[in-house]
Amino acid sequence: xxxxxTLVRPNILxxxxxxxxxxxxxxxxxxFLDANENPFGTLNRYPDSYQKNLKEALSAYKNMPVKNIxxxxxxxxxIDLLYRIFCNPGKDKALTFTPTFGMYQxxxxxxxxxxxxxxLQDDFQINTEVLLPFLCTENLKLIFVCxxxxxxxxxxxxxxxxxxxxxxNGIVVIDEAYIDFSTKASFAKYLEKYPNLxxxxxxxxxxxLAAARIGIAFASEAIIQLLNNVKMxxxxxxxxxxxxxxxxxxxxxxxxxxxxxxxxxxxLKSVLEGLDIVKKIYPSDANFWLIEAENANRLYDNLxxxxxxxxxxxxxxxxxxxxxxxxxxENEKLIKSLLSISKS
Ligand SMILES: *Cc1c(COP(=O)(O)O)cnc(C)c1O
Numbered sequence: 001x002x003x004x005x006t007l008v009r010p011n012i013l014x015x016x017x018x019x020x021x022x023x024x025x026x027x028x029x030x031x032f033l034d035a036n037e038n039p040f041g042t043l044n045r046y047p048d049s050y051q052k053n054l055k056e057a058l059s060a061y062k063n064m065p066v067k068n069i070x071x072x073x074x075x076x077x078x079i080d081l082l083y084r085i086f087c088n089p090g091k092d093k094a095l096t097f098t099p100t101f102g103m104y105q106x107x108x109x110x111x112x113x114x115x116x117x118x119x120l121q122d123d124f125q126i127n128t129e130v131l132l133p134f135l136c137t138e139n140l141k142l143i144f145v146c147x148x149x150x151x152x153x154x155x156x157x158x159x160x161x162x163x164x165x166x167x168x169n170g171i172v173v174i175d176e177a178y179i180d181f182s183t184k185a186s187f188a189k190y191l192e193k194y195p196n197l198x199x200x201x202x203x204x205x206x207x208x209l210a211a212a213r214i215g216i217a218f219a220s221e222a223i224i225q226l227l228n229n230v231k232m233x234x235x236x237x238x239x240x241x242x243x244x245x246x247x248x249x250x251x252x253x254x255x256x257x258x259x260x261x262x263x264x265x266x267x268l269k270s271v272l273e274g275l276d277i278v279k280k281i282y283p284s285d286a287n288f289w290l291i292e293a294e295n296a297n298r299l300y301d302n303l304x305x306x307x308x309x310x311x312x313x314x315x316x317x318x319x320x321x322x323x324x325x326x327x328x329x330e331n332e333k334l335i336k337s338l339l340s341i342s343k344s
Contacts, residue, residue, distance in 0.1 A: 002169050002196045004222055007141055012085050017229040020049055047238035050228070054241050057248040058216060068191060068218055070227040071244075073235050075177060075202045075215035078227070079103050079144075082198070083111040085226050086141040086171055094142040095134060097126055099151060099316035101175065104144045116140070124152040124282070126160045135168045142171050147187075148178040151313045151322045153284030155184045165194040171223075173198045178286035180206030180258060181265075188218045195220050205287060206258055207247050212240040261287050265325045271335050275342045279319070288324045296321050299341065306337040 005013065021035035038044045051071045059066045072078040087094060089112035096104045098117045108115040116134065121127050126145075134140070143164060147156045165172050174187045176199055188199045203214035214236070217227060247254065265287065272278045272291060277299060280292035293299040296319040300312040311322040325331065 004195065004220075007086055007170055008226060009085065009088050012226065012230060015229055018233050020046070020233050022046065022049060043238060045238075047234055047236065047241060049233050049235075051236055051241050054214075054236075054244050054248075057245050061248055061251070062188065062218075064188060064191075064218055067221045068224060070217040070219065070224050070231075071236060072215040072217065072227075072231065073240075074204065074213040075175065075200050076103055076107075077213075077231070077235060078200055078215045078217050079173075079175075080107045080110070081227055081230055082142060082171070082173060083107050083113055085230055087111060087113045088139075089113065092139045092141045093137060094144060095137070095140060096144040096146075097149075099149075099313070100144070100146045101150045101177075104146075120149075120152070124149065124154050126156055126164075128160055128163055131164070132167065135164070140168075140170055142173060143168060144173050144175065146175040146177070148176075148182050148184075148285035150177065150286070151288075151290055151311070151316060151320070153282055153286045153288060153290050155182060155285045158184075161187065162190075165190070165197055168196070171196050171198060173200060175200045177202045177205055181262065181287045182285035184285060191218060191220065195222075198223060203244055203247065206261075207244075207254060208257065209243060209247055212243040214240060214244045260328070261325050264328060264331050265289070268323070268325060268331055268335070271338070275338055277338070277342050282320075288322050290317065290320050290322050292317075292319050293321055295319065302341045303334075303337055306333075306340070308334050308337045 025034060035046055037046065054071055055066045055069045058069055070078070072081065093114045093116055094108055095116040095118065097120050105115050116137065118131060118134065145156060145161060147161065148154060161174065174197065176186055179186050179201060186199060187197065191197055199218040201216045203212065204210040268289065269281060272281050272289065277294050278291050279294060282290040284290065290313065296312055296314040300310060300321055303310055313320040313322050
């Protein structure tokens, strides 16, 4: 049986969270002499610590109640908070499927948590037979699943994710950083069905706001409360909150640019397919292609020489390179470079 309280670190359950001046007086009207702010300037006031306007904009767009939304200083903050809420340093464990996003490991190391890594199958899907016995591991609190996965690009099978959510009594975090590029639906719709589910999204990729650091978590009200208790009181600047709200008010730009990226992604694939230096293009639900090259190190270096910077993922998937889809002009430059390398 899933019981949230038994999963939370005792010090976090007992925590008396910081109470800001704005927590104690909630009105908008008056002369504010309560927070030792400077009365002059335009950025002189502390920002909304609960990012209400941003959450309302997200709520409307994502069709998700505000009470089930947490916003953080990038998904990176949320990943770190989850370790700090659920995992006792030096004792508890987390699990993920590799190759995957590197922050799950870094945040585990910072928090002194052992991260169990189960290799994905050759088709980059989860081997559920291998996984099942691990779900009973003592002190295993968190499972991180990145879907669509970075760097492989694929989504995991819906039935496999459901199996994990139904069988594991700890927290299952599904990182959907690339979900906007995918034809598959978000798992956020299953929040009521699975109280152990946390879905992470971000405005860093499809929303073109990587510089503003906006990460999003969808979870039960009880989990959102824990995130609010543990976060820094003012974890998102006023400037970043405004940038995010502005982006969410301009859905048309978002949709148009996403469409361009998806068209460019398809075009890029047809070019890559015709190159003899490309051995394989892995299926992708994201805004990048992972390709297998004849020799990834050489191809990567050759592209750098032409001032085209891709990500050499040879250390994770043999002879692989991850190529992000750029603007039409950027992709044209990439294609020209690939063609010249291919001929030489
Ligand atoms: C890019 C990416 C993120 C985004 O992280 P932010 O901190 O929100 O910028 C999260 N997860 C994965 C798997 C990513 O590739």
